[in-house]
Amino acid sequence: MQKIVGLTGDEAVAYAAKQSSVDVVAAYPITPQTVIVEQFAQYVANGEVHTEFVCVESEHSALSACIGASLTGARVFTATASQGLALMHEMLYIASSLRCPIVMAVANRALSAPINIYADHSDMMGSRDSGWIQVYAEDAQEAYDWTLQAFDIAEKDNVMLPVSVNLDGFTISHSMEGISVLEDDAARKFLPPRPISYIVDPDRPITIGAGNNPEYYFEFKRQQEDALRRSSKAVLETARKFGAISGRKYGVLDTYGLEDADVAMVGLGSCMGTVIEAARRLRKKGAKVGAIKLWLYRPFPERELLRTLEGLKSLVVLDRSCSFGAPNGALCSDILSTLYSTNLKLKISNVIYGLGGRDMTVPMIEAIYRRALRQKKQPLKRDVRFVGVRE
Amino acid sequence: MSHKPGWRELPIGGHLYETGSSLKYKTGSWRTFRPILDRAKCTRCLLCWIYCPEPSIKRTEDVVEIDYDFCKGCGICAAECPVKAIQMVEER
Numbered sequence: 305m306q307k308i309v310g311l312t313g314d315e316a317v318a319y320a321a322k323q324s325s326v327d328v329v330a331a332y333p334i335t336p337q338t339v340i341v342e343q344f345a346q347y348v349a350n351g352e353v354h355t356e357f358v359c360v361e362s363e364h365s366a367l368s369a370c371i372g373a374s375l376t377g378a379r380v381f382t383a384t385a386s387q388g389l390a391l392m393h394e395m396l397y398i399a400s401s402l403r404c405p406i407v408m409a410v411a412n413r414a415l416s417a418p419i420n421i422y423a424d425h426s427d428m429m430g431s432r433d434s435g436w437i438q439v440y441a442e443d444a445q446e447a448y449d450w451t452l453q454a455f456d457i458a459e460k461d462n463v464m465l466p467v468s469v470n471l472d473g474f475t476i477s478h479s480m481e482g483i484s485v486l487e488d489d490a491a492r493k494f495l496p497p498r499p500i501s502y503i504v505d506p507d508r509p510i511t512i513g514a515g516n517n518p519e520y521y522f523e524f525k526r527q528q529e530d531a532l533r534r535s536s537k538a539v540l541e542t543a544r545k546f547g548a549i550s551g552r553k554y555g556v557l558d559t560y561g562l563e564d565a566d567v568a569m570v571g572l573g574s575c576m577g578t579v580i581e582a583a584r585r586l587r588k589k590g591a592k593v594g595a596i597k598l599w600l601y602r603p604f605p606e607r608e609l610l611r612t613l614e615g616l617k618s619l620v621v622l623d624r625s626c627s628f629g630a631p632n633g634a635l636c637s638d639i640l641s642t643l644y645s646t647n648l649k650l651k652i653s654n655v656i657y658g659l660g661g662r663d664m665t666v667p668m669i670e671a672i673y674r675r676a677l678r679q680k681k682q683p684l685k686r687d688v689r690f691v692g693v694r695e
Numbered sequence: 696m697s698h699k700p701g702w703r704e705l706p707i708g709g710h711l712y713e714t715g716s717s718l719k720y721k722t723g724s725w726r727t728f729r730p731i732l733d734r735a736k737c738t739r740c741l742l743c744w745i746y747c748p749e750p751s752i753k754r755t756e757d758v759v760e761i762d763y764d765f766c767k768g769c770g771i772c773a774a775e776c777p778v779k780a781i782q783m784v785e786e787r
């Protein structure tokens with residue numbers, strides 16, 4: 305039996321971390337992630353968990369402590385956002401290369417300057433090549449569900465990689481929803497204690513993080529890339545297992561209305577709820593539109609995505625960050641390069657939206673759909689538009 | 696070592712499960728200046744032994760010796776020696 309509780313996205317993530325029997329949390333508060341660690345600290349203070357909570361002086365130290373703890377075999381959780389994630393940047397690569405199955409919630413927030421505390425994906429997109437598995441939640445329920453699933457994915461023998469669970473700042477992190485939560489027992493059964501791969505034992509010393517010269521470094525990067533690419537299978541396995549106990553179906557992506565759609569919109573995070581609402585309204589009026597919500601961004605789910613694109617005439621790619629100086633937004637670049645090796649011929653346009661928490665409303669999305677429905681030919685120039693910005 | 700393992704054969708994350716790998720890695724080839732010890736001047740105060748970062752100064756019963764397999768030629772020993780018993784000489 306699951307009960308429904310009123311929780312904000314941040315609280316839901318903290319609740320999931322609590323139910324995941326985390327051994328160590330090392331974190332530093334930053335808006336809009338603060339409530340996650342605040343709430344978790346409360347669990348520790350109340351004696352509801354037996355977690356070692358390490359208060360550190362910065363995000364760089366937070367992730368460093370997490371890496372150390374994870375390497376001893378502990379289950380480790382942390383959370384951050386924006387500038388905090390940027391400060392972790394150096395350690396992000398070390399966590400993934402040392403193959404630490406850390407789970408980190410990122411309450412996505414714009415990067416300075418100018419300083420802004422509201423939602424966009426610039427923070428995680430700036431770290432998209434750091435070797436982490438990256439999932440994006442659409443709402444607080446998904447943030448809860450993905451946090452639980454993230455540990456199961458990360459700790460699999462053939463994965464052993466960190467996972468970031470992304471939830472849009474404020475839109476998800478601070479909005480309260482009725483959330484179905486698992487019973488503690490069910491969560492424990494889904495997520496037994498982390499299997500011990502090795503223990504730190506003075507009688508059997510091992511070396512971690514040894515220097516590698518040109519003769520070896522490349523092999524470790526190749527190995528890491530292989531593990532990350534293959535982890536999408538682990539994501540599907542975990543989703544199946546989680547579906548069986550929760551009744552909620554996850555995977556690498558979700559679709560809406562694609563059976564007969566001519567035009568679809570693809571994107572990440574909270575905006576996809578609005579997109580689906582706009583698509584629903586248009587479909588009522590007979591427009592053949594659909595939506596693709598990517599849960600998994602890294603590894604990029606090429607195969608599954610291509611399957612959803614068959615039969616479409618046009619695809620609008622929503623990017624909630626700006627890849628300065630690049631031909632397209634980050635997600636759009638990924639999709640274009642995925643399409644290049646296929647013979648799918650569909651029009652692709654890119655929309656940059658929502659920077660620094662700028663609202664993307666149903667009418668705005670309807671207008672984007674209508675434009676795509678009208679468009680007959682792929683423009684020869686790149687088709688990138690900034691939607692919602694004042695001209 | 697002639698055969699170097701491919702990426703599939705290596706332990707994940709570059710973790711080393713056996714100790715002493717640094718012994719196999721002879722850093723002496725990095726050296727451009729070679730410390731030469733003058734035994735006649737040496738008072739065996741062991742300051743060089745304390746300061747050598749490698750450590751490549753070996754102490755035996757009555758003398759100190761430089762292990763050229765690992766000495767990187769940093770010159771710290773020569774700088775620290777109070778009686779100037781170590782000279783840095785360019786490798787050729």
Ligand code: SF4
Pocket residue numbers: 730746747748749750751752761762765766767768769770771772773
């Ligand atoms: S030159 Fe440097 S490495 Fe070599 S013996 Fe002296 S202190 Fe040690």
Ligand code: SF4
Pocket residue numbers: 732736737738739740741742743744759775776777778779780781
């Ligand atoms: S520091 Fe000089 S005197 Fe002292 S042990 Fe070394 S070489 Fe000899």
